[in-house]
Amino acid sequence: MNPCPTHIENSVLNATARFPTDADSHHHYFQLQCNCGERAFTLFVSNCRSVRAECSDCARPLLVYDLALYPAACKPKGAELYVAMEVPEAPSPVFVAYEYGELDEDQEFNADDITWCQVFVEHSAGDILKVFDDETA
Numbered sequence: 001m002n003p004c005p006t007h008i009e010n011s012v013l014n015a016t017a018r019f020p021t022d023a024d025s026h027h028h029y030f031q032l033q034c035n036c037g038e039r040a041f042t043l044f045v046s047n048c049r050s051v052r053a054e055c056s057d058c059a060r061p062l063l064v065y066d067l068a069l070y071p072a073a074c075k076p077k078g079a080e081l082y083v084a085m086e087v088p089e090a091p092s093p094v095f096v097a098y099e100y101g102e103l104d105e106d107q108e109f110n111a112d113d114i115t116w117c118q119v120f121v122e123h124s125a126g127d128i129l130k131v132f133d134d135e136t137a
């Protein structure tokens with residue numbers, strides 16, 4: 001099983017192979033892919049710690065991280081404003097990691113109940129750089 005939050009489930013590819021030492025049963029890695037097939041995105045981050053990616057081909061926005069959507073998270077109040085994320089190259093391939101905590105015995109797994117999110121971009125040289133790192137709670 002390689003779960004991710006439902007808001008992104010139709011727009012990701014499994015990227016476990018790119019993060020062989022970090023992927024495990026609690027840490028799941030993906031590459032963003034737009035429904036149009038494009039894999040290069042421009043990233044935006046908000047004052048409420050949300051992350052959005054915009055497809056470089058069709059301009060479709062993808063929500064990558066939003067504290068309003070996770071049961072254990074608490075989103076900061078107020079108007080949400082996005083600015084372009086500072087990255088070395090844009091648009092670029094984007095990878096994302098979602099962390100899930102240990103379940104209690106009486107708890108059922110919920111794909112939206114993430115505890116951590118990391119976002120990475122890939123340089124044209126092929127190396128991967130972390131550009132966002134946030135714990136939900």
Ligand SMILES: [Zn+2]
Pocket residue numbers: 034035036037038055056057058059060
């Ligand atoms: Zn697209």
